[in-house]
Amino acid sequence: MTDFDTPTPESNPKDAEYLAKLQDYYADWKSIPSYAALCEVFGIASKSWVKAILDRLGKAGFLERTPDGMWIPTHQFFARPFAESSVQAGMPQSITATQGDYYVIDEMLIDTPSLTTMIPVKGDSMIDAGIHEGDVAIVEKRNLASVGDIVVAIVDNDFTLKTLGKEGGKFILIPANPAYPVIRPKGSLEIFGVLVGLVRKYKK
Amino acid sequence: MTDFDTPTPESNPKDAEYLAKLQDYYADWKSIPSYAALCEVFGIASKSWVKAILDRLGKAGFLERTPDGMWIPTHQFFARPFAESSVQAGMPQSITATQGDYYVIDEMLIDTPSLTTMIPVKGDSMIDAGIHEGDVAIVEKRNLASVGDIVVAIVDNDFTLKTLGKEGGKFILIPANPAYPVIRPKGSLEIFGVLVGLVRKYKK
DNA sequence: TTGACAGCAGAACGAACGTTCTTTAGTATG
DNA sequence: CATACTAAAGAACGTTCGTTCTGCTGTCAA
Numbered sequence: 001m002t003d004f005d006t007p008t009p010e011s012n013p014k015d016a017e018y019l020a021k022l023q024d025y026y027a028d029w030k031s032i033p034s035y036a037a038l039c040e041v042f043g044i045a046s047k048s049w050v051k052a053i054l055d056r057l058g059k060a061g062f063l064e065r066t067p068d069g070m071w072i073p074t075h076q077f078f079a080r081p082f083a084e085s086s087v088q089a090g091m092p093q094s095i096t097a098t099q100g101d102y103y104v105i106d107e108m109l110i111d112t113p114s115l116t117t118m119i120p121v122k123g124d125s126m127i128d129a130g131i132h133e134g135d136v137a138i139v140e141k142r143n144l145a146s147v148g149d150i151v152v153a154i155v156d157n158d159f160t161l162k163t164l165g166k167e168g169g170k171f172i173l174i175p176a177n178p179a180y181p182v183i184r185p186k187g188s189l190e191i192f193g194v195l196v197g198l199v200r201k202y203k204k
Numbered sequence: 205m206t207d208f209d210t211p212t213p214e215s216n217p218k219d220a221e222y223l224a225k226l227q228d229y230y231a232d233w234k235s236i237p238s239y240a241a242l243c244e245v246f247g248i249a250s251k252s253w254v255k256a257i258l259d260r261l262g263k264a265g266f267l268e269r270t271p272d273g274m275w276i277p278t279h280q281f282f283a284r285p286f287a288e289s290s291v292q293a294g295m296p297q298s299i300t301a302t303q304g305d306y307y308v309i310d311e312m313l314i315d316t317p318s319l320t321t322m323i324p325v326k327g328d329s330m331i332d333a334g335i336h337e338g339d340v341a342i343v344e345k346r347n348l349a350s351v352g353d354i355v356v357a358i359v360d361n362d363f364t365l366k367t368l369g370k371e372g373g374k375f376i377l378i379p380a381n382p383a384y385p386v387i388r389p390k391g392s393l394e395i396f397g398v399l400v401g402l403v404r405k406y407k408k
Numbered sequence: 409t410t411g412a413c414a415g416c417a418g419a420a421c422g423a424a425c426g427t428t429c430t431t432t433a434g435t436a437t438g
Numbered sequence: 439c440a441t442a443c444t445a446a447a448g449a450a451c452g453t454t455c456g457t458t459c460t461g462c463t464g465t466c467a468a
Contacts, residue, residue, distance in 0.1 A: 014415095020317070020318030021318070023317040023318050024318050026317075027311070027315065027316065027317050029274075029276055030234075030276050030277055031236065031274050031275075031276045032235065033270070033274065034274075034455060035455070035456065036454080044415095044416070044417085045416075045418085046416055046417045047417095047457085048416085048417080048418085048456095048457080048459085049415075049417075051457075052416090066235065066237070068237065070233075070235050070237065071235075072233055073234055078307055078310060080314065080321060080322055082321075082322045083321055083322065083324075083363075104310060105307070105309045105313065105314075105322075105342075106307045106308060106309045106310055108340075108403065108405060109405055110309075118309075130334035130335065130336050130339075132334050138309075150406065195406055196405070196406050197403070197404060197405050197406060198402075198404040199401065199402070199403055199404075200334070200402040201312060201313055201401050202354065202399055202401060204398075204400065216445090218445090238424075238425060238426085239425070239426065240424075240425075240426095248445090248446070249447060250447045250448065251425085251426075251427085251447095252426095252428075252429090252446085252447080252448085253446050253447075255426075255428095256445090273426080409468100410468085411467090412465105412466090412467085412468100413464105413466090413467105414463105414464090414465085414466105415464085415465105416463085416464105417460105417461080417462075417463100418459105418460085418461080418462095419458105419459090419460080419461095420457100420459085421456105421457090421458090422455105422456100423455085423456085424454085425454070425455075426451105426452100426454090427451090427452090427453095428449105428450085428451090429448100429451105430447105430448085430449080431446105431448075431449095432445105432446085432448095433446085433447095434443105434445085434446100435444080435445100436441100438439105438442105
């Protein structure tokens with residue numbers, strides 16, 4: 001399955017800049033404005049040139065049109081560059097130039113949207129696993145897990161995030177913080193889901 | 205007796221249904237169509253009634269308008285109701301991931317797409333800050349940062365992730381691991397960007 | 409020095425759009 | 439039967455939109 005043709009990302013040197021402006025605009029407003037409004041966004045004065053730019057971005061695969069002719073972003077529009085760590089000097093612009101991979105974070109972390117849920121982390125019981133208060137846990141809902149998985153279990157009607165362990169044939173919940181005790185459920189252990197990802201946002 | 209308008213979230217019983225249709229449409233097309241097109245989507249025949257619906261959804265906080273009058277979705281537009289299955293009381297606020305593909309995590313972490321890039325973390329020099337090898341750093345490219353920010357600096361032609369500090373009027377790079385030394389650059393310090401987010405994927 | 413072309417501006421125009429106003433059908437109240 | 443109100447339709451209209459075409463300016467090769 002290698003027969004997709006490579007859409008030349010940009011046929012015009014300035015298109016990358018226009019695309020960047022459009023991406024930033026979309027991040028703010030979640031819509032693609034009219035040609036007239038795009039004149040301001042792009043800093044140019046003619047609608048016809050805006051159309052030419054959008055046509056090129058469309059051809060390059062960053063935009064497409066609805067049946068009624070509205071411009072809408074494609075998957076490619078949202079992808080972000082992923083730098084190889086071995087990138088050497090020359091930096092700021094060359095990141096885009098090194099045609100590395102492009103990813104969408106949601107797709108990296110979420111395989112099954114309908115089973116996946118995001119839960120904010122409370123407390124510091126998993127701090128030694130690098131899971132801090134305020135982080136967001138990406139959890140795939142299922143009630144089977146393997147020893148060693150980090151799971152969201154339901155204990156005393158509350159969610160708790162712990163490593164699943166086994167001790168004498170019974171499942172236990174192991175925190176990653178020596179200040180917390182291992183949880184040995186009396187009865188059966190109800191597992192809500194398995195941790196598949198973690199997201200942290202740093203305030204600016 | 206004078207009765208005032210009660211600012212109920214939805215003043216019309218069918219608005220919930222219209223909202224659902226609009227959400228589905230948006231998930232497909234990532235845009236809010238014209239009133240005429242919405243007539244088809246909603247299954248009604250008059251633009252004025254579509255406008256009335258959108259005005260109500262706007263008042264209820266699901267939509268708003270750009271300065272140039274376009275309708276755009278708000279945060280509330282994307283919020284999903286609580287989890288379906290047999291979850292009892294005590295469910296923390298959690299959102300299920302997207303059907304369709306609206307990119308929640310990306311939107312959470314990325315303010316300025318054109319300046320944001322993803323860099324894999326290598327080494328354990330920031331482990332006490334909960335940043336592990338293999339994590340992906342979400343970095344906003346800029347060369348100014350504040351003391352206390354975690355920055356990506358360019359040292360010896362390589363990226364390095366450290367906390368920015370100051371010592372005797374000069375900037376230094378502080379690791380979050382006692383096994384690593386503080387970096388005191390000889391000349392000036394070249395900052396590639398600032399850490400704005402962190403993403404970790406657990407293998408399954 | 410000319411010609412060709414690329415990058416952009418500007419005008420023209422019909423179609424589509426959003427807004428407002430008026431009308432109609434149905435239902436509930438009393 | 440009269441009234442009142444809601445849900446929706448429809449018409450009217452000025453504005454804006456997208457499209458196309460033409461014009462201008464600078465650059466570069468012949």
